[in-house]
Amino acid sequence: MFTAMANAANLSDCANKLTLDAPLSNLYKDLTLPANGESISGCEGVRFYWKSTDTTFLKNDGTIAARLINENHSVQLSVDLTDGNQMVTKKFDISIHGYEPYSNYLFIYFPANDNENIYYAISNDGYSFTAMNGGKRVVAADTVSLKKGLRDPHILRAPDGYFYMVNTDMKSAEGWASNRGMVLMRSKDLISWTHSTVHFPDKYKGTNFANVTRVWAPETIWDKDYVNTDGSKGRLMIYYSLLTNDGTIPYDKVYYQYANDDFTDVLGTPTYFFDRGSATIDMDIVYNEKDSLYHGFFKNEKLGGIGKVTARKLTAPAGKEGSQWSEPSANLQQTTEAVEGAGVFKLINQDSWILMYDCYMNGHYQFTSSPDLTNFTFVQDTKMAGAFTPRHGTVIPISAEETAALMKAFPTSDFEPRVIDIPATVAKLDGGKTAVEPCSGTKIIPYSKVGGGSWNESLDLLVEPGASVTFGPHPWDGKIWSWSGPADFDATTREVVLKDLQWQNSGIYTIEYTNETGCKSYEKIKLVVNDPEHPYVEPNTTHEDSIPDAIGAARDLRFDPAPIRVQYFDMNGNLLRGVPRQPGVYLRREYQNNGLVKVTRTRVK
Numbered sequence: 001m002f003t004a005m006a007n008a009a010n011l012s013d014c015a016n017k018l019t020l021d022a023p024l025s026n027l028y029k030d031l032t033l034p035a036n037g038e039s040i041s042g043c044e045g046v047r048f049y050w051k052s053t054d055t056t057f058l059k060n061d062g063t064i065a066a067r068l069i070n071e072n073h074s075v076q077l078s079v080d081l082t083d084g085n086q087m088v089t090k091k092f093d094i095s096i097h098g099y100e101p102y103s104n105y106l107f108i109y110f111p112a113n114d115n116e117n118i119y120y121a122i123s124n125d126g127y128s129f130t131a132m133n134g135g136k137r138v139v140a141a142d143t144v145s146l147k148k149g150l151r152d153p154h155i156l157r158a159p160d161g162y163f164y165m166v167n168t169d170m171k172s173a174e175g176w177a178s179n180r181g182m183v184l185m186r187s188k189d190l191i192s193w194t195h196s197t198v199h200f201p202d203k204y205k206g207t208n209f210a211n212v213t214r215v216w217a218p219e220t221i222w223d224k225d226y227v228n229t230d231g232s233k234g235r236l237m238i239y240y241s242l243l244t245n246d247g248t249i250p251y252d253k254v255y256y257q258y259a260n261d262d263f264t265d266v267l268g269t270p271t272y273f274f275d276r277g278s279a280t281i282d283m284d285i286v287y288n289e290k291d292s293l294y295h296g297f298f299k300n301e302k303l304g305g306i307g308k309v310t311a312r313k314l315t316a317p318a319g320k321e322g323s324q325w326s327e328p329s330a331n332l333q334q335t336t337e338a339v340e341g342a343g344v345f346k347l348i349n350q351d352s353w354i355l356m357y358d359c360y361m362n363g364h365y366q367f368t369s370s371p372d373l374t375n376f377t378f379v380q381d382t383k384m385a386g387a388f389t390p391r392h393g394t395v396i397p398i399s400a401e402e403t404a405a406l407m408k409a410f411p412t413s414d415f416e417p418r419v420i421d422i423p424a425t426v427a428k429l430d431g432g433k434t435a436v437e438p439c440s441g442t443k444i445i446p447y448s449k450v451g452g453g454s455w456n457e458s459l460d461l462l463v464e465p466g467a468s469v470t471f472g473p474h475p476w477d478g479k480i481w482s483w484s485g486p487a488d489f490d491a492t493t494r495e496v497v498l499k500d501l502q503w504q505n506s507g508i509y510t511i512e513y514t515n516e517t518g519c520k521s522y523e524k525i526k527l528v529v530n531d532p533e534h535p536y537v538e539p540n541t542t543h544e545d546s547i548p549d550a551i552g553a554a555r556d557l558r559f560d561p562a563p564i565r566v567q568y569f570d571m572n573g574n575l576l577r578g579v580p581r582q583p584g585v586y587l588r589r590e591y592q593n594n595g596l597v598k599v600t601r602t603r604v605k
Contacts (some may be wrong), residue, residue, distance in 0.1 A: 002287055011081050014043040015090040018079070024094045026072065026289040029518070033079075049080040050246035055477050056427055056435055057096055062512030066426040066435040067099040070287065073435075099290070102348045102397035103420040105129075106190070106406070110166065111395025113172045116149035118165075120410060121388055122403065124418040125477055125516075126347055126354055126395065127367050129382055133410035135387025136367065144195040145183045147171045152282075152392040153342070154219040157214045158236060162185045163396075164263060166218040166238060169197060169428030177213035181450045182240065186263045191404060191409045195408055196264040197401050209270055214243040214252060217282045217341075223314050237314065238266060239273055241281045252279040254298070255483045256315075274309065276328055282392070285314075286344045290351070295373045296325065297332070297342040297355065305331030306342045307359055308373070324587065333357055334368050334378040337493070344373070348420075349439065349517040354379075358392055362560055365390060365547065390520060419443040420515075441521025444513050445474040450573045461527045462587055462599070463573035468499045480514035485527075488594040501527075503534035530587065530599060566590050568602075580604050 022031055037536035045463065053076040063224055067073065071467045072095045081088050094567075102205045107121040107129050111168035118139035121129035132138070141150040156164045157475055181199040204210045220239035224580035240257040242249050255270035270573045271543040274280065279301035289293050293310045300307055309325040316324040323449050332355065333339045341358040347369075355368045364383045368376040384390060398406070400419045423437035448471050450463055455472065463469060472482075472495040483491040498505060509525045528536045531545040568576040569587040580586045583604055 002203050007222075011083060011086055011088045012447060014046050015081050015088050016026075018043070018081070020092055022568070023351070024092060025292065026097050026351070027064070027094055028097045028349075030064050031077075033062040043081070044579075045083050047083075047282075047370055049082070051080070052076075053078070058094065064096055064438045065070075067100055067431055067438055068424075069094055069099050069436060071098040071433075072096060074099070095289070096537070097351075099423060099439070100349045100397065101422050103347075103400040103401055103404045103418050106155075106402075107390060107395045107563040108155045108397045109151060109390035109394055110151050111389045113391075116151050116171060118150055118153055118167070118462040119390070120406070121390065122406070122412060122417070124343070124475060128382060129388060129390075130412060130415040131387035132406065132412045132415075133188050134412075135298050138410055139185075139193065144185065144193075144197075146181065146197050146199060147168045147178070150183060152217040154217070154284075154394045155396055156220045156222070156236075157233065157396055158222055159218075161188065164220050164236060164259075165191055165193070166220055166240075167216065168216055169199075173452070177243075177245070179216060180212060182215050182218045182238075182261050183593070184238075184265075189405060190398070196262075197293065198266055204269065206268070208244055208246055208248040209242075211244040212237060212242055213245050213247070216241040216243075216252065219394075221287075221314070222260070222287050223258070225232050225314065236263065238282060239281070239285070239463070243271060243279075244476050252281050252301070254280055256592070270457070272326050274322050276300040276303070276307065278325050282341050284342050284344050286346075286353075286373070288353075289371070293583050295344070299340050299342065300328075303331065305336070306333050306339060306355075310334060311415055312471045313513060322444060327373075330366075332376055335359060335365070335366055337362050337366075339366070343394045345395045345397070347516070358390070360391070360475050379526065415435050416474060418444070418477075420541050421596075436437065439517055439519035442475055442513060444511055444521055445522040446511070446525050447472045447474060454572065458572050458575050459523070460567070460575055461525065461573050462530055462569045462575075463501055465502055465529055465531050467501050467529070467573065468497065469501060469573075471493065471498045471525065472509075473517075473523065474515070475513075479516055481516075482512040483501065483509060484512075485509035498527075503529050503531040503536070505529055506531075506534075506536045508539070528599075535599075574603075593603060 029448050032276045033050050050060050052060050056409045058075045059065050076091055077094055078089055105123040105126045109119055111119055119135040120132040120138050122132055123129040142148045146167050149166040151170050153165055156242050158164055158191045167183040169181045169183045180201055183197050187193045187195045188403040200212045201210045218238055218573040220236050220238050223237045224234050227233055235254050236259040238259055238388045239254055241252040242255045243252045253275040256271055257266040262268055268578045281299050283296055283298040285294055294314055297307045311324040313324050325602045338361045339357040339359055343356045346353050353370045353373050356365055359366050364381045365383050368378045369379050370376045403417045420442050421440050423440040426435040446459050447457055449455045450469055481494045487504050506529045511523045513521050561581040567589045568580050585603050588602045589599050
């Protein structure tokens with residue numbers, strides 16, 4: 001995508017007016033460039049020649065060729081502009097967004113005022129969640145908190161490989177002014193957690209911070225600019241809303257501190273961070289690489305909604321605390337209902353953000369989306385029902401391996417996780433980094449059923465003439481599907497039905513699935529209609545022209561056939577796991593060492 005303004009007086013003017021219509025500081029998608037030698041309106045007679053400084057990652061035509069994992073990569077794209085006599089060069093600095101190696105979303109929450117424990121829910125799309133562990137808690141509050149209550153859990157995946165969770169240490173049955181501290185938790189696997197408490201009356205005895213009545217909704221963020229005593233950079237910041245009963249903090253204001261090395265305590269005393277001029281709670285801060293801004297979302301009790309401030313730096317110089325933040329926005333929620341507990345997260349490998357909030361008076365969460373963290377659009381209301389009744393919580397992306405481990409530890413029988421593998425390696429770089437292909441397709445699970453039978457996962461179906469088959473592969477999320485197959489078959493729906501099957505319908509059915517990031521994946525299902533008069537012939541996948549004569553001649557050798565693989569099917573065409581033992585009639589498929597396939601009926605008495 002480009003813009004070249006008309007009536008350019010000379011090459012320099014043309015170069016100045018040539019822009020790329022794309023987020024170059026955080027590039028997700030291929031660039032569309034004018035082809036080499038193409039004339040551009042407004043730069044008549046001028047030709048453009050593009051060149052990338054690193055074609056491993058960005059090709060000369062603007063196509064993304066590779067990404068780093070979880071890290072952006074900088075490339076410079078230059079263009080030579082020439083009218084045939086003179087030439088000028090313009091350069092564009094580009095940062096290619098890193099590949100995010102995640103497949104699913106984990107929602108960490110507490111479910112109710114009379115059940116202040118930690119629960120997990122899981123999702124494939126970031127909008128619709130299924131409670132894990134059979135709807136039972138995963139962390140019991142009475143084992144980790146002083147007040148025997150855990151509220152407002154916030155979780156962060158930090159650069160050091162740990163997950164960090166902070167919680168309000170409070171039991172609401174004791175009143176809304178009963179909170180005196182917070183609970184700090186750390187884990188390598190989201191299953192086993194270490195835990196510590198920070199109790200303000202004890203830690204800050206003799207100061208106004210000992211008089212807190214609220215230490216609400218603590219959250220963490222990695223401050224990449226924090227300078228440690230050894231000169232290294234980066235430390236976890238913890239921020240929360242404070243209220244005291246001595247008048248020194250007369251309404252809820254946001255304060256911050258830094259965590260110690262092992263996340264068992266906080267360093268120093270609380271430092272003022274932000275407030276809206278009246279009670280300000282539930283602050284949630286994210287960093288957007290596209291605009292290089294911190295975006296801080298919060299609830300202002302007086303205005304009754306969710307607002308936002310931004311900052312170039314996370315903290316302000318001493319003596320100017322709070323000055324880093326912009327003027328607050330108008331309310332961002334897409335509803336007139338009462339809301340709280342804003343949570344913001346980015347969709348996996350997409351330039352799209354989600355703002356969710358608890359519509360706590362109406363029994364549902366609301367999800368909105370935004371390309372820029374400024375303009376939000378309603379997506380859906382997610383009802384709180386059954387085992388899934390989230391209150392204030394947070395969502396993070398997790399990998400397929402993390403999902404599998406969580407589902408083993410906390411069984412979730414009614415959820416089928418999406419699986420997205422890390423893309424193939426393109427190159428090994430200095431410093432141990434790996435360049436991978438730009439994206440990876442979603443694994444297709446080939447479900448099908450014969451007639452009115454049950455769904456089965458199979459790549460190999462054998463049916464009788466006249467049968468009907470329904471293909472219903474997963475994921476079943478409504479993205480783009482494309483089918484091709486025998487007898488000019490094609491379709492663009494996920495689920496397809498084939499009726500009155502005959503021998504002409506035997507063959508390979510190819511599935512193409514395009515996920516929400518634009519990546520494609522493929523799967524092939526073989527369907528054979530058992531017609532003895534028209535036996536199915538396996539397609540020849542060899543290239544005879546490339547086979548030397550001596551080897552090709554060997555194909556004509558005759559030898560006694562012998563089975564090298566045997567499969568059994570029921571009469572509906574469903575593949576069995578082994579030799580059938582129940583009485584009945586079955587189909588036996590025998591793959592022979594001469595390349596032929598023999599299908600017979602067999603009876604078990």
